[in-house]
Amino acid sequence: MEILQPAGWPRPRGYSNGLAARGKQVFISGMIGWEPDGVFRAKDFAGQVRQALANIVEVLAEAGAGPEHIVRMTWYVLDKRVYVASYEDIGKAYREIIGRHFPAMTAVQVAGLVEDEAQVEIEVTAVIPD
Numbered sequence: 001m002e003i004l005q006p007a008g009w010p011r012p013r014g015y016s017n018g019l020a021a022r023g024k025q026v027f028i029s030g031m032i033g034w035e036p037d038g039v040f041r042a043k044d045f046a047g048q049v050r051q052a053l054a055n056i057v058e059v060l061a062e063a064g065a066g067p068e069h070i071v072r073m074t075w076y077v078l079d080k081r082v083y084v085a086s087y088e089d090i091g092k093a094y095r096e097i098i099g100r101h102f103p104a105m106t107a108v109q110v111a112g113l114v115e116d117e118a119q120v121e122i123e124v125t126a127v128i129p130d
Contacts, residue, residue: 015105019071021127026063030121031055040117045082046089052122053097067098069126075107076121
């Protein structure tokens with residue numbers, strides 16, 4: 001996996017501007033903060049992020065992949081103010097579950113998510129090297 005960092009650009013914090021990778025591609029649907037039984041136990045934003053990330057890692061494992069194989073994440077959030085206010089707790093959960101691997105990442109505020117209790121949905125693409 002190659003991190004794409006144009007010369008002269010400031011290094012991004014918590015993500016990469018781009019990545020290049022070869023191998024088996026893994027596409028993970030948007031994961032939300034419910035537990036494997038379909039119940040939302042976390043009611044706060046950071047708790048739902050933590051569970052969504054744990055769900056992502058479980059699906060990655062089914063493909064023989066780990067967090068280090070993630071090349072892209074797209075975060076759909078209901079309230080960007082809550083997202084920004086939760087940076088510290090999100091960062092802690094991210095480092096504990098994903099580690100210090102920072103793929104290309106986009107965060108988008110949306111008007112709603114299909115599951116009414118969901119506050120965040122995270123979609124992932126991963127590449128397992130050849």
